[in-house]
Amino acid sequence: xxxxxxxxxxxxxxxxxxxxxxxxxxxxxxxxxxxxxxxxxxxxxxxxxxxxxxxxxxxxxxxxxxxxxxxxxxxxxxxxxxxxxxxxxxxxxxxxxxxxxxxxxxxxxxxxxxxxxxxxxxxxxxxxxxxxxxxxxxxxxxxxxxxxxxxxxxxxxxxxxxxxxxxxxxxxxxxxxxxxxxxxxxxxxxxxxxxxxxxxxxxxxxxxxxxxxxxxxxxxxxxxxxxxxxxxxxxxxxxxxxxxxxxxxxxxxxxxxxxxxxxxxxxxxxxxxxxxxxxxxxxxxxxxxxxxxxxxxxxxxxxxxxxxxxxxxxxxxxxxxxxxxxxxxxxxxxxxxxxxxxxxxxxxxxxxxxxxxxxxxxxxxxxxxxxxxxxxxxxxxxxx
Numbered sequence: 001x002x003x004x005x006x007x008x009x010x011x012x013x014x015x016x017x018x019x020x021x022x023x024x025x026x027x028x029x030x031x032x033x034x035x036x037x038x039x040x041x042x043x044x045x046x047x048x049x050x051x052x053x054x055x056x057x058x059x060x061x062x063x064x065x066x067x068x069x070x071x072x073x074x075x076x077x078x079x080x081x082x083x084x085x086x087x088x089x090x091x092x093x094x095x096x097x098x099x100x101x102x103x104x105x106x107x108x109x110x111x112x113x114x115x116x117x118x119x120x121x122x123x124x125x126x127x128x129x130x131x132x133x134x135x136x137x138x139x140x141x142x143x144x145x146x147x148x149x150x151x152x153x154x155x156x157x158x159x160x161x162x163x164x165x166x167x168x169x170x171x172x173x174x175x176x177x178x179x180x181x182x183x184x185x186x187x188x189x190x191x192x193x194x195x196x197x198x199x200x201x202x203x204x205x206x207x208x209x210x211x212x213x214x215x216x217x218x219x220x221x222x223x224x225x226x227x228x229x230x231x232x233x234x235x236x237x238x239x240x241x242x243x244x245x246x247x248x249x250x251x252x253x254x255x256x257x258x259x260x261x262x263x264x265x266x267x268x269x270x271x272x273x274x275x276x277x278x279x280x281x282x283x284x285x286x287x288x289x290x291x292x293x294x295x296x297x298x299x300x301x302x303x304x305x306x307x308x309x310x311x312x313x314x315x316x317x318x319x320x321x322x323x324x325x326x327x328x329x330x331x332x333x334x335x336x337x338x339x340x341x342x343x344x345x346x347x348x349x350x351x352x353x354x355x356x357x358x359x360x361x362x363x364x365x366x367x368x369x370x371x372x373x374x375x376x377x378x379x380x381x382x383x384x
Contacts, residue, residue, distance in 0.1 A: 006033020006338075006347035011180070012367075014081045015039060015062070016069075016102070017356075018091030020135075020160070021168030021196065022119040023058040026089055028173060030061035031338035032347045034087075037363050039078060040356035042068040042384035048355030057335050059353035065364060066357030066384035073382035075101045077364075082107045082114060084367055087176055091119040094129050104191045114189040115179040119172050121163070123195030135163035135196065142167070142200035147207060151221030151228065167199025222273070224248070230279035231256060231270065234309055235287035242309035243287060243295050255304045260286045357384050 003009055011034040015026040030036045038059065045066035048054065068074040079102070082088060088107060090097055097103045097118075104116045121138045122128040128141075139145040139162045149156040175192035183189055210216040222228040231247040247256035253270050257263040260283065268275035287295065292308050299306035310318060316327035316334050328337040331352045338347035360383050364374055377383045 004030070004033040004035055004348075004350050005345075006031065007342055007345040009033035009345070011035065011087065012085045013037070013087040013089060014078065014085045016078075016088070016090040016092070016097070017041070017064075018119070020058075020091075021164045021172065022089055022091030023056075024165055024169045025117070025119065025172045025176075026062065027058050027060055028169070028338075029087075029176075030350050033345070033350075036062035037081060037367065038062050038064040038354065039067050039069075039081075040064050042066040042074070042357070042381070045357030045360075045384035046355075048358065050355070050358060051331075053331050053333075053352035054355060055333075056353050057333070060330070060335075061350035062354065063359035063363040064354040064356050065360040068382050068384070069100050069102075071380065071382045072101075073377055073380045077369075077377060077382055078102055079107070079110050080369070081367055083110050085111065085114060086180065087115045087117060089117040089119065089172070089176070094120065094124045108189065112188055113183060115176055115183065116189065116191045117172055117176045117194065118191060119168060119194050121168075121196045123198060124193045135160035138163040138167065138196040139200045141197050142204060143208075144200045144204050146218075147204075147220060147226060149220040149226075151219075153220070155220065162203065163196045163200050166203055167201075168194065168196040171199035171202065228273075228276060230276050230283045233280065233283075235284055237287055237290060237292040237295060239291040239293075241292035243292055243299075244307050244309055245283075246305035248305070252303050252305050255302060259298050259302065259304055262286075360384065 008029060011029075013026065013029060013034050013036040015022070015036050015038045017023065017038055017040050026036050026038070067077055069078070082102075090102075104118075107114055107116060118124060120129070121133040121135075122131060136145065136157050139158075144162050145155045145157065147155075148158055172192065172194035175194055179190050179192055207216055211218060216223050220226060224232055227233050231245060231253055234242045234244050236242055245256060247253045250270065254263070257265075257267070262282070268279065290298070295306075296308055300308075308318075315321060321327060325337055327334055328349055329335070330349055333352075335349075338349060361374055364377075364383070365371070369377075374383070
């Protein structure tokens with residue numbers, strides 16, 4: 001396999017396949033050049049044409065091997081990979097990896113330098129640690145979901161961006177990379193316990209701070225950043241589409257008034273909360289008078305802090321996204337390109353998603369297994 005491109009080239013990662021934030025973390029690490037080997041369950045290996053990759057974009061950029069984790073030989077296969085790895089990432093409930101014989105203590109004996117990343121919703125400890133849950137539950141417990149939604153209406157789930165991918169994936173990656181940096185000094189790995197509840201709570205830090213000084217009300221839809229303010233919201237246009245406005249700073253707010261035709265009128269001061277509902281009604285009527293494209297012609301490329309609200313099918317074609325290469329196409333599938341950007345060692349989509357077990361022989365050979373080892377494991381049905 002050619003050497004991967006990116007700042008993490010040379011870092012080896014073992015991924016015990018899960019769902020959501022763990023695979024997303026491994027996708028991002030692979031985008032940055034890490035050699036990630038996905039350990040899929042042997043029973044999920046059913047073949048598949050490499051020219052017709054599966055639709056799971058979170059599986060892109062890494063090779064997959066099929067292993068029977070309930071087989072002693074399968075467990076030993078993973079432990080041999082651990083011996084050569086820098087990082088292991090798993091997303092099982094607490095105790096599962098230990099029962100499989102792949103817990104952090106066992107792995108540390110094989111490789112004391114291993115960084116062991118654990119991705120769960122509730123964390124490794126606490127009264128809810130062993131309970132099932134999903135993003136919506138984790139952000140409920142952190143105060144995040146309560147804050148998102150319109151005034152007088154129920155909270156609105158923000159897809160699964162805040163818990164799974166914001167509070168989960170991003171904090172897991174930060175923890176793993178921090179542990180790799182610390183290892184340079186200590187020579188030792190450690191366990192990273194990444195819980196989506198912890199991460200989602202951390203994302204709310206600014207709001208806990210401004211609530212403490214009285215700037216934020218613990219109520220939906222009445223604050224500056226939650227749609228309560230007329231200068232920070234989305235508005236429907238004449239053609240039934242939407243535009244977004246974020247004119248917080250005074251100089252940007254003055255431009256908003258200018259381009260909406262309100263400049264020069266006797267208006268309430270910008271931060272008079274009592275007047276926000278009435279000003280929102282005025283703004284809504286103004287924005288309904290033009291189409292989205294007409295408002296783009298008026299406000300795009302100004303300092304109003306404006307953008308059209310694009311659908312997923314529209315976003316890849318916006319001139320700014322095209323110019324930056326924000327989206328890429330791999331095997332006919334349009335998808336977000338790697339981020340962030342690096343000046344010397346740019347990341348890259350290392351390849352399309354793999355079918356489970358697609359690279360078993362190739363990847364094991366690259367990680368030091370002999371042909372005889374692989375044949376023996378296959379005969380024992382430890383790999384597929």
